[in-house]
Amino acid sequence: MRRSKSENKRERGSVLAMSALGMLAFLLATGMAVDLGHFYLVKSELQNAADAAALAGASALNSGPAGIVRARQRATAAMNSYEFNQKGLTFTAADVTFAVNLDGPYMNEGTAAAPATAKKIRFVRVKTPETPVQVFFAAPVLGSKKDLRAEATAGMSVPFSDPCDFLPVSVIDYGTPIKPGDTYTFRSAPGSTVAPGNYQILAVAGSGGQDVRIGLGSGVDACAAPGEEYAVDTKPGVTSGPVRVGVNTRFDEYGPQTDPTTMPPDTNVMENITYEQYVNGTPSQAPSHTGVPGRRVVIIPIVKEGEYDPGRGVVKFNRFGLFFLRNKVGNGSGGELVAEYIDRATVVGRGRAGSGGAAANGFLTKPVLYK
Numbered sequence: 001m002r003r004s005k006s007e008n009k010r011e012r013g014s015v016l017a018m019s020a021l022g023m024l025a026f027l028l029a030t031g032m033a034v035d036l037g038h039f040y041l042v043k044s045e046l047q048n049a050a051d052a053a054a055l056a057g058a059s060a061l062n063s064g065p066a067g068i069v070r071a072r073q074r075a076t077a078a079m080n081s082y083e084f085n086q087k088g089l090t091f092t093a094a095d096v097t098f099a100v101n102l103d104g105p106y107m108n109e110g111t112a113a114a115p116a117t118a119k120k121i122r123f124v125r126v127k128t129p130e131t132p133v134q135v136f137f138a139a140p141v142l143g144s145k146k147d148l149r150a151e152a153t154a155g156m157s158v159p160f161s162d163p164c165d166f167l168p169v170s171v172i173d174y175g176t177p178i179k180p181g182d183t184y185t186f187r188s189a190p191g192s193t194v195a196p197g198n199y200q201i202l203a204v205a206g207s208g209g210q211d212v213r214i215g216l217g218s219g220v221d222a223c224a225a226p227g228e229e230y231a232v233d234t235k236p237g238v239t240s241g242p243v244r245v246g247v248n249t250r251f252d253e254y255g256p257q258t259d260p261t262t263m264p265p266d267t268n269v270m271e272n273i274t275y276e277q278y279v280n281g282t283p284s285q286a287p288s289h290t291g292v293p294g295r296r297v298v299i300i301p302i303v304k305e306g307e308y309d310p311g312r313g314v315v316k317f318n319r320f321g322l323f324f325l326r327n328k329v330g331n332g333s334g335g336e337l338v339a340e341y342i343d344r345a346t347v348v349g350r351g352r353a354g355s356g357g358a359a360a361n362g363f364l365t366k367p368v369l370y371k
Contacts, residue, residue, distance in 0.1 A: 039146060042133050045082070046150035050128050051369055053079040054154035057096060057124035058367035060293060061156055063344035064279020068113040068121060070293055072096045075126050090129060099123045102153065102370055115280060119344065123155035123370070156365040160351035161226070163320050163364050165219030166299040168202040168212060169243075169337065171321060173304045178321065180343035181274070185336055201243070202301070202315070216246030217263040223352050224301070226319045244329040247337060250295045251328045252287035260289035267291035275324040275340050296325040298339070299348060299364065322346060322363050 057075030061067045072093050079091040098112035099105065100120045112121050130147040171184050178184065185200075201212060245255035252265035268278060270285035277283065278296065301317040323339035345363050 039133060039148065042131065043148050043150065046128050046131060046148060047152070049079055049082040050126050050150040050152035051154075052082075053091070053096075053126045054124055054152040055367050055369055057126065058154035058156065059347055059349070061121060061124070061367075062279050062294065062297070062346045063119045063121070064276075064281075065113040065115055065118045066279050066281035066293075068098060068109060068118050069281065071098070071124050072109045075124060079126065079128065091126075095127050095129065097125050097127075099125065102155065118279075122345065123153055125151065125153040127151045152369065153371050154367055154369045156345055156347055157351075157368040159345075159364055160366065162223045162352040163299045163348065164223040164350035164352070165221070165348075166224065166301060166320065168215035168220050170200045170202055170301045170303045170315070170317075171323075172200065173302050173318060175305070178302070178341050180341050181276075183326065183338045183340050184323070185338050213242035213246040213257060216243060217249045217258055219298070223350070224317060224320075226317050243337065244331070247325065248328045250325060252289055252291070253328060264292045264295065265289055266295035267293045268296070271327045273326065275342055275344075278324060279344075294346075294348070297342070297346060297348065298323050298325060300339070320364065322348070 053075040056078040057071040060070035060074050075096045076091050076093065079095075093109055097106035097108060098121045099107065100117075100122060102123055106123075106125050107117075112118060128150045130149050132145045132147055134145050135143060171178070203211075241255075245258055246263075248255070249258050249260070249263040250266055251269045251271070252260075254260060254263075265287035267286065268281075268284045269287045269291070270283050273283060275297075300321055300323050302319050302321050303315050304318050307316050307318070322342040324342055325339050327338070329337055343363060345365055347365050347367055349366055351364060351366050
């Protein structure tokens, strides 16, 4: 049966309409795929920024109000350094919250910075502001823009077993408990040593005075484990000059072969203050060079008295302690180093889990991204 010309025209018109609709649907699907890919890219950038900000904030935690303030400052500075769609985010203090437990509740900076609360804070959460992202092709379906945001939580790690960047000196355990808040000598002056010719300096960074200076100014570029697995030589000799120069860089005082760019001072160089005052942020004295928070908080090996040999013998680390430098090293041939023992969880930077050993100290942690 032959079709009429009008029927053929109608059929061709239907095919043309269906083809147009199909092409429109295809273009819309393609546009939506492009827009969704763009959203995913921006979301990834936001998440990377949130992760970096949370880790930056967690790196400042020190169980004190000053650490809370610095955590907020570091987190906002890290986030505001990112750019999205050629413009930066406006990241405020309200976008940074703190908690004792990972699941919260989370609180603002003012609440977290109360001294009694700050002692227990272990986590920092950041939320990025809503960032409008333009929709290029799928506006009829998705609208003209899409608001995206990201969230990240970082905090103190579990105490690690093998600390790094410790000082090449030692505290002697004479059998009496080492108590928080008390000061201890970790480098003796002549006449008060554990053995003739031994001044509690460890030849970890090297045997010369320059190595002692660098080790005390920057920390030993190595990690160590407590117990039987690690041993170092003890260095004989007073070495008072390099000891003084190395330690005093942390107080913004520089001598031969030291530089504030490689051995920056602490942000608070006020002497004769306790660690409690230090973490509370008062009293405070700013250095003349650019400071780095926490430079006066140091890791020092603790050695049992009976495990020290005279002269350049072998000594084993029993454990590690966290100490606060209250004062600079004075002039003279003696120059005893004394520091306050700390018993608060503190982020100290580098450390490793080791080979299944126990924690070197229950207070040594590093910043970790949790979620």
